[in-house]
Amino acid sequence: MTFDGNSRYWANRTCSVADIADIVERRIAAIAEIVANGEPKQAFDGFLAEMRASIDTSITPDHAIELLAQHSITAPVFDALFEDYAFAGKNTISAALGQMTDVLRDKGGLDENFEELQSFCKSFTERIAEITGTEARQKIIIELYNDFFKTAFPKLTDRLGIVYTPIEVVDFIINSVSDVLHAEFGRKLTDENVRIFDPFTGTGTFITRLLQSGLISKTDLTRKYKREIFANELVLLAYHIACVNIENAYHDALGQKEYIPFGGLTLADTFQAWESNPHELFPLNENAEDISRQNKPPITLILGNPPYSVGQKSANDNAGNKSYPRIDEAIAGTYAAKSNALAKRSLYDSYMRAFRFATDLLGGGDGIVCFVTNGAWLDGNAAVGFRKSIEIEYNKCFVYK
Numbered sequence: 001m002t003f004d005g006n007s008r009y010w011a012n013r014t015c016s017v018a019d020i021a022d023i024v025e026r027r028i029a030a031i032a033e034i035v036a037n038g039e040p041k042q043a044f045d046g047f048l049a050e051m052r053a054s055i056d057t058s059i060t061p062d063h064a065i066e067l068l069a070q071h072s073i074t075a076p077v078f079d080a081l082f083e084d085y086a087f088a089g090k091n092t093i094s095a096a097l098g099q100m101t102d103v104l105r106d107k108g109g110l111d112e113n114f115e116e117l118q119s120f121c122k123s124f125t126e127r128i129a130e131i132t133g134t135e136a137r138q139k140i141i142i143e144l145y146n147d148f149f150k151t152a153f154p155k156l157t158d159r160l161g162i163v164y165t166p167i168e169v170v171d172f173i174i175n176s177v178s179d180v181l182h183a184e185f186g187r188k189l190t191d192e193n194v195r196i197f198d199p200f201t202g203t204g205t206f207i208t209r210l211l212q213s214g215l216i217s218k219t220d221l222t223r224k225y226k227r228e229i230f231a232n233e234l235v236l237l238a239y240h241i242a243c244v245n246i247e248n249a250y251h252d253a254l255g256q257k258e259y260i261p262f263g264g265l266t267l268a269d270t271f272q273a274w275e276s277n278p279h280e281l282f283p284l285n286e287n288a289e290d291i292s293r294q295n296k297p298p299i300t301l302i303l304g305n306p307p308y309s310v311g312q313k314s315a316n317d318n319a320g321n322k323s324y325p326r327i328d329e330a331i332a333g334t335y336a337a338k339s340n341a342l343a344k345r346s347l348y349d350s351y352m353r354a355f356r357f358a359t360d361l362l363g364g365g366d367g368i369v370c371f372v373t374n375g376a377w378l379d380g381n382a383a384v385g386f387r388k389s390i391e392i393e394y395n396k397c398f399v400y401k
Helices: 007-034 038-054 061-081 092-106 114-128 134-152 154-160 167-185 205-212 218-228 236-254 270-275 285-295 325-333 350-362 384-393
Strands: 196-198 229-233 265-267 301-304 368-371
Touching: 007 061, 038 061, 038 092, 061 092, 061 236, 167 205, 167 301, 167 368, 196 205, 205 229, 205 236, 218 229, 218 236, 229 236, 236 265, 270 325, 270 350, 301 350, 325 350, 350 368, 350 384
Parallel strands: 196 229, 196 301, 229 265, 301 368
Antiparallel strands: none
């Protein structure tokens, strides 16, 4: 039997996933209590310093605890998705999180309600074993993740504006970029020095489908995989799944049996990485080096689905957007400066920041930016400055509705 992610299937799953939200709250409280004093506090302080150096300098203790809760909750789901895969033991960040959760587990409290989580994972494993076909597996993983994460971590989802992209839209964007690249620059995706960057990769669908598209020849695939494809992801479970999805696609395409990690994927807040490169390298230095490597070479193609978030709905949500002074100053001098609208808050939406970041990353060089966005900027009063800037900063603009 083949499952394709139909609505009835996911409606049935929601009841099981909803139980996870209560476990998450208890897990966060348990971790906070464990790291409050003594040796666990010392270990946690070191872990927090590593996270700040390698992911985001503004990570608070509460956010670090939430990150550990994500890992402790989602590790069994990840194991169910990719049983016996080499990633968990060899990926730097996964190993560091595992070491910290081992410290926490030694002090007790992290195995509470594990049977409920184990039951969910067993049910999911049985379902995914029945799936046939690469595309069907991609769809069900994305939909499971989307459903799971929105339920388990609703405030984080709201804060980051997490949205996941249908496979059909991903394939359309990849082929559209390929066509425009050839028409405007006489180049192909497979060519050397055509660098590809997905700044908000989610579960890695854009890069995975790119590797599966046939648009990169097998003779060029290793070069692309090792040196010319980059991606960032801030959410831990998505980062894990993206790593394995991309690595699996590469190994399958070449029939490769030896494990070759995808070094182009960084666990990072793309906007924060753009604000300032890390100045010090901590035990997670491989991740920090990846960020530096991304920002130095001219990345030609920037594609993906930016986050959609303007801010929290109420002061009690604790889900407000972060401030990114460098990007926001650039928006103030372009999109906002060219708009005479009184209400300009929407110009600092995450997807507007994504366009500003991508444009500045190209730095006036040749390249293509291709994002999924809503259509509010097409005729909205506040977005007149954005439209004027796009006209000035780009030679051509294609919009598909």
